[in-house]
Amino acid sequence: MKTSRHAVILDDQKIVAFSLELLLKRECRIDIVQSFNRGNDLIQFLRAFGKEELLVFLDYYLQDENGLSILTEIKRINGAAKVIFLTGATAPAVLASMLQYRPDGLLSKSCELGEIQACLAAVKSRQTFICREFEYILSSNDKRAETFTPREIEVLQYFSNGYSVAETASKTFLSPHTVVTHRRKMMAKAGCQTIAQMLKYAHEHNLI
Amino acid sequence: MKTSRHAVILDDQKIVAFSLELLLKRECRIDIVQSFNRGNDLIQFLRAFGKEELLVFLDYYLQDENGLSILTEIKRINGAAKVIFLTGATAPAVLASMLQYRPDGLLSKSCELGEIQACLAAVKSRQTFICREFEYILSSNDKRAETFTPREIEVLQYFSNGYSVAETASKTFLSPHTVVTHRRKMMAKAGCQTIAQMLKYAHEHNLI
DNA sequence: TTCAATATAGCATGAATATGCGATGGCTGT
DNA sequence: ACAGCCATCGCATATTCATGCTATATTGAA
Numbered sequence: 001m002k003t004s005r006h007a008v009i010l011d012d013q014k015i016v017a018f019s020l021e022l023l024l025k026r027e028c029r030i031d032i033v034q035s036f037n038r039g040n041d042l043i044q045f046l047r048a049f050g051k052e053e054l055l056v057f058l059d060y061y062l063q064d065e066n067g068l069s070i071l072t073e074i075k076r077i078n079g080a081a082k083v084i085f086l087t088g089a090t091a092p093a094v095l096a097s098m099l100q101y102r103p104d105g106l107l108s109k110s111c112e113l114g115e116i117q118a119c120l121a122a123v124k125s126r127q128t129f130i131c132r133e134f135e136y137i138l139s140s141n142d143k144r145a146e147t148f149t150p151r152e153i154e155v156l157q158y159f160s161n162g163y164s165v166a167e168t169a170s171k172t173f174l175s176p177h178t179v180v181t182h183r184r185k186m187m188a189k190a191g192c193q194t195i196a197q198m199l200k201y202a203h204e205h206n207l208i
Numbered sequence: 209m210k211t212s213r214h215a216v217i218l219d220d221q222k223i224v225a226f227s228l229e230l231l232l233k234r235e236c237r238i239d240i241v242q243s244f245n246r247g248n249d250l251i252q253f254l255r256a257f258g259k260e261e262l263l264v265f266l267d268y269y270l271q272d273e274n275g276l277s278i279l280t281e282i283k284r285i286n287g288a289a290k291v292i293f294l295t296g297a298t299a300p301a302v303l304a305s306m307l308q309y310r311p312d313g314l315l316s317k318s319c320e321l322g323e324i325q326a327c328l329a330a331v332k333s334r335q336t337f338i339c340r341e342f343e344y345i346l347s348s349n350d351k352r353a354e355t356f357t358p359r360e361i362e363v364l365q366y367f368s369n370g371y372s373v374a375e376t377a378s379k380t381f382l383s384p385h386t387v388v389t390h391r392r393k394m395m396a397k398a399g400c401q402t403i404a405q406m407l408k409y410a411h412e413h414n415l416i
Numbered sequence: 417t418t419c420a421a422t423a424t425a426g427c428a429t430g431a432a433t434a435t436g437c438g439a440t441g442g443c444t445g446t
Numbered sequence: 447a448c449a450g451c452c453a454t455c456g457c458a459t460a461t462t463c464a465t466g467c468t469a470t471a472t473t474g475a476a
Contacts, residue, residue, distance in 0.1 A: 197370030
């Protein structure tokens with residue numbers, strides 16, 4: 001029986017990425033593990049890697065970028081890749097966004113080791129795995145406040161980090177026009193006329 | 209020659225804490241490594257441990273608590289303990305506050321593995337170690353002398369509330385030109401190119 | 417008292433944003 | 447099959463922002 005033996009990690013914190021490498025090798029019986037700190041490095045690797053089965057552990061908050069669009073790009077390059085979010089994020093809106101991108105797993109960095117192993121088993125049998133902590137957060141999430149779509153929230157993250165339309169477009173692999181559309185729809189929903197107002201709104205609603 | 213062989217880790221993310229355990233054992237030649245996720249668990253351990261030499265790796269952002277007060281408590285319980293901040297924080301103000309608590313080391317989670325090893329060597333010879341990334345952030349923070357004048361801060365408040373130049377000018381009874389001047393001086397000091405970056409900076413520095 | 421910092425104000429110009437008004441496909445649920 | 451939302455992309459235009467350069471008055475410290 002064939003098992004997944006190759007995994008990659010994307011985490012902007014080098015020490016964390018490297019430590020996770022050791023963890024996956026030692027505790028999850030994965031033979032080859034490589035880690036990357038920037039989205040582009042991972043994407044470049046994936047292009048060379050081809051379309052074999054591969055486990056990808058993705059963080060959500062990355063240095064100057066966001067895991068969501070990386071996920072889209074990964075799946076486009078290698079449809080056979082199994083992508084698992086492994087993140088410290090806890091905001092319901094953010095978790096809901098991740099889920100809508102249909103990852104193969106959703107793991108908290110605060111979860112037990114056993115949950116990673118359970119996740120790997122589930123993913124191997126083509127099931128989507130969500131750790132207990134996130135399951136709880138998502139179930140108790142009231143839907144009333146969240147009028148923002150995942151893509152909108154992602155774009156919002158970039159703006160909150162001071163990125164312009166062009167920079168955000170580049171990071172998300174989108175057309176600048178699309179970024180503008182997302183931004184304007186958010187501003188319409190939130191009743192804002194400027195980016196500054198939008199950021200104030202986002203802070204008040206814990207979206208960033 | 210006696211060497212430090214016992215280390216403990218405090219990180220609220222279990223997976224990260226456990227991974228760091230492996231890292232310290234495998235790459236830093238530390239025999240005994242234990243990790244904790246809550247400050248109280250660590251403190252309890254320290255009371256039982258006594259006053260022998262011990263390495264402590266502390267995160268800054270913890271679940272419902274903060275590494276600073278933990279540091280104080282650790283030093284009170286065991287003056288021989290060497291405490292190293294290992295954190296993902298990057299805001300100059302936050303780093304500066306950590307330094308004021310006089311830890312034995314200041315390491316970024318984004319640093320190279322070699323810097324952890326260098327830190328251990330430095331700490332062993334009673335030196336305080338700061339990783340390059342943090343050294344840079346702290347030094348450029350001083351040069352930037354980001355002391356905002358009262359008028360500048362006042363203007364900043366209006367911008368953080370989503371006011372435009374014209375609106376701010378109206379509220380402050382100033383010429384729009386003057387408002388622009390205040391804004392641009394702040395952005396020059398903080399090294400920002402846009403309002404969004406300015407607001408991010410202001411949040412990181414607790415200016416608003 | 418000289419000097420540095422602050423506060424005030426202006427002109428000019430290119431870059432970015434805000435907004436009106438579209439359009440096409442892909443899903444989801446009924 | 448169809449409505450409704452989501453994501454994607456486009457054009458055109460008015461407004462605002464970002465920034466180079468300049469300038470005066472006040473104030474407090476050296």
